[in-house]
Amino acid sequence: MSEESMCKKTLLSGQAGFRVHYCETHRTIELEIGAMSLRLDEDALEVMSDALDESVSKLQALHATKGSFQAFMRQLNMPD
């Protein structure tokens, strides 16, 4: 194996069960999710990040909508 093919990894984010490494040699992102690992190119990380952000906000909006819908239904069922 030549020097060039040696990975030079930097930890970008490390949480329990979810780590993100960047390999400077291959310009790839490595996600470690539990026992699974996933290799992406740099652009794919940005796409994934946008998709996750969008998903989190939509999920929060969905929960908020459900919460207010349930509150509304409770008001209808139990008039003061």
Ligand SMILES: [Zn+2]
């Ligand atoms: Zn590498």
